[in-house]
Amino acid sequence: MAKELPPIEERSLWEDAHKMLAKAEKEGIETAWDRLLQQTPHCTFGESGICCRICTMGPCRISKKAPLGVCGADTDVIVARNFGRFLAGGAAGHSDHGRDCIEAFHAVAHGETEDYQIKDEAKLRRIAEELGIAVEGRELLDIARDLVEEFWASFGSQRSQVCFVSRLPEKQQETWRKLGITPRGVDREITEMMHRTHMGCDNDAANTMLHSARMCLADGWAGSMIATEISDILFGTPKPRKAQVNLGVLKKDHVNILVHGHNPIVSEKIMEAVNDPELIALAKEKGAAGINLAGLCCTGNELMMRQGIPMAGNHLMTELAIITGAVELIVVDYQCIMPSLVQVGNCFHTKMITTADKARFTGAEHVKFEMHNGMDQARRVVRMAIERFPLRDQDRVEIPCDPVDIVTGFSNEALLEALGGTLTPLIEAIKAGKIRGAVAIVGCNNPKYKHDHCNVNLARELIKKDILVLVTGCVTTAAGKAGLLVPEAIDMAGPGLKEICGALGIPPVVHMGSCVDNARILQLAALLANELGVTIADLPLAASSPEWYSEKAATIGTYAVASGIYTHLGHPPNITGSKVVTDLALSGLDDLVGACFGIEPDPFKAADLIDERIRQKREALGLSA
Ligand code: XCC
Ligand code: SF4
Known part of the structure; x- marks a missing residue:
């Protein structure tokens, strides 16, 4: 049991943090690190996911002496249910954010507000057209009203699938249909998760896990994706x-x-x-x-x-x-x-x-x-x-350092523009092995780690291996502070990545937005897969959330895996009490959706793990390792 805090330099990678932690200590102000110490050691039942509080015959804790809950539920069922509800929290968070965006868009389209406007008319028309809404010769607000209805329809259960599933390669849609994981409606999947995990419903861990996949896909391909697309329409599509x-x-x-x-x-x-x-x-x-x-x-x-x-x-x-x-x-x-x-x-x-x-x-x-x-x-x-x-x-007042410069604004639209309007240069670079693959490093901080140490070092190691890094969420600031988000950072990259990013004038670590904007990365993956005539699972792609903490981050990881993207996490979710659930997460899902999770707290070893995965994907595509 840790009795005292690690020294300040061990709590964070950054000078601005060190200085403020010292100031907090001097002035007697408590921070998350102090409270983590008070909470350590954590409850091991909670940590491994084997405490069930779903009904009042319990709460039940599973042990050798008491292997079943009062109702007869075993550790696999209990862990799967707890994890399903954990993921439901994340899906609800992103997707309710998406719902608020639809409400704003609805108000604009119906002339109910003067405080918000449509900033990117071309994107509105483009998405409407993509979703089969007539645009020719129509007033912008007419089109907007139809698009609003299309988005609302992805939240209930009026349709057989949420709207942006159409962005996926047909072969992948077929896989989802066969597995029964095509998301039908954001609210429907989240509600169904709460229902399934009520006492006496879904008592088969693997089946609950499949619904977890479906619910998280509803977040990625609808809740979050709709949030991103509407935010671009209302506030402008980002440019570098x-x-x-x-x-x-x-x-x-x-x-x-x-x-x-x-x-x-x-x-x-x-x-x-x-x-x-x-x-x-x-x-x-x-x-x-x-x-x-x-x-x-x-x-x-x-x-x-x-x-x-x-x-x-x-x-x-x-x-x-x-x-x-x-x-x-x-x-x-x-x-x-x-x-x-x-x-x-x-x-x-x-x-x-x-x-x-x-x-x-x-x-x-x-x-x-x-x-x-x-x-x-x-x-x-x-x-x-x-x-x-x-x-x-x-x-x-103490302002602890000078700011660091970054370049931001890489929406898919902006990336395509940097590539000259088509994905071809990127695909050629991947085929030639100059860019060996791409990895999205996303998510949070967690005081259980040295703040940003894993986020930064994983990014540094991957670009050295000629792997393009995409960042969102809290990893953005980490990469920015480390000087990785400027074009000059190509000097830290391998020779191939250096050549390509240098020619395009982009950094080797590309900022793609907030956490809901991970949907931009899904869309980019789908664009690449469609262009190459394969599925997302065939691409040399991976994702990572080294210092994650939130339900939302777990949901993002799960929709990435269910979409065919191998996902590294610095530590496992609270599922280790179940062999069935853990095995599914770490390998079983690979056979079903073509991807799984990998766990590794050390960023240098994690870089090797991810590199090996990319090597395998490249070889399967007939490309040099
Ligand atoms: Fe939250 Fe999005 Fe995590 Fe940062 S990265 S700590 S979830 S703010 Ni999403
Ligand atoms: Fe215990 Fe079963 Fe109730 Fe959970 S659902 S608290 S395992 S009796």
Whole structure:
């Protein structure tokens, strides 16, 4: 049992984190690392997934002495049910975010708001056409209304499959149909998971696992994909642009506002409000040089991808950002927001504002954002931040470093443009072995690891092996801070990758967005598979989430595997108490969907594991290893 915290340098890879952890210690402010120590050792029943709380004949814990729950459920059933519900939480999170995007799009299409507009008309028309909606000679809003209905239909169970399954190669659709895992409707699959895992329903672990796959596919190919496509339509499809990352993006002489959460619907309006000349004048009246906006986590990714707004930090940097003492206000929507931010804010003058009725925090102030009042509410929030500037104690402010430059904005549209309009140059580079494959490194931070050590080192090792790396979510900030998201990073890449990225003027590690934007990577995989006349499982692709923590990350991993993409995780989900479930995850799924999970905490060994997988896929395609 760990009795004390590791030294500060062992808790994070970064200087900005070290300095803020030292400041926290000096000022007696508790962080996630302190609380992890208090929670260690963790409950081993929970860790291996063999504690069942599904009914009140229990709770039941499985042991040698008591191998069955009161109802007779064994460890396999219990673990599969627990894991299914865990994944349901992740699918619900992304997909409810997607639903909020449809509501916004609905309001725009029906003229119910002036605060949101259609920014990318061409993308709206393109997607409508792709989904079989007539576009010729029709008004934009007419098309938009039809597209809204198409998206709503992917949430219920009105159709035999969600809309974007059509993006997959026919052969792969056939595999899913045979296995019975074609997702029918986002809400239907999540609800069915809750039903199946009620006491006395699905008591066959493998069968529950198959439904897990189907439900996660509904998230990837509908909930998340719809969120991404609508966000592009409403706020613009990302294009390559410069931005900056780390705590150095905060400014000592400015009013600093942080946006945290996931959905761009709130943060985009805050960004408009900070540029309002009246509010800038007010900030100056209060003694500030101006208003500075920075992002955290995924809403930070959304703003950075589209608008170049700087990123203050990823998941484990959120408490530390407040500890700079320079933040007037943090405005949040939902997901991955530690409740401790209220407590840390109370140690300073930092105010926390919540905006969604489904994510309120005791101790924070609630400013409800709705479609018809988004802009007014955003101005109100920015004004509150400005009013707090005079309360700041400048003697306690410490901005620990200078920001690092990055290039962001690689939507599939932008990637295609960089390639000259077709995938051919990329495919040729893959065939020639100059780019041996591609790996998406995605997901979170977890204080059980040295912060960002695995995220960064895995990316570094893979590009050395001529493997293109795509990043989203909290791995983005890690890669950015390590200097991997600029074209000059090709100097750290193998010769083939260096040549190709150098010719295209792109970094060897490409930022593709937030966590829902992993759907962009699914789409890219499908485009490549269709172009080559194979399935996604045949491609030299892999995914990895080295420092994951959330239900959503597990759901992403599961839809990646079910889509045919081998997925590495730094540590297993809480399933190790069941041999059936663990074997399925680590190998059995390979026979069914052509991919499985691999577990390895060491990033250097993980790079070899992934490299070996890519080697096999290349050989099967008749390409040099
Ligand atoms: Fe959350 Fe998306 Fe994980 Fe970061 S990467 S800690 S889920 S913010 Ni999604
Ligand atoms: Fe126990 Fe079965 Fe109830 Fe779970 S469902 S708590 S194993 S009796």
